[in-house]
Amino acid sequence: MVFEETDHTLRCRFQGDLHSANCESLEPQLAEQVDTALIRNPGIALEFDLKEVGLVTSVFLRVCIFYARKVGSKRFRIVNLRENVKRVFVCSGLLDVMSYTDKGKGFDVSG
Secondary structure, three states: OOEEEEOOOEEEEEEEOOOOOHHHHHHHHHHHHHHHHHHHHHOOOOEEEEEEEEEEHHHHHHEEEEEEEEHOOEEEEEHHHHHHHHHHHHHHHHHOOOOEEOOOOOEOHHH
């Protein structure tokens, strides 16, 4: 996982398959980076870049929901979804709380 921070956004670039074992090992580093960014800038947006991700499971969906709630739904984004990863979000029913935007090529959490 690679982190890039600008004045307004913390981008987390994930790689590989995001299944339970991988998510568990990524969680401490992700939590630390997000918490530190929020201390520096409470209004920072959080972006999960999944361009290099081949698989996501329900555990990663839980991670997305957790961080969307943590930073606020208007400031959380998932971008660069491969078609098979996008299908997981569709099949999970998360499109009821997330809407697809062509501009960002990803999902914006709403509500």
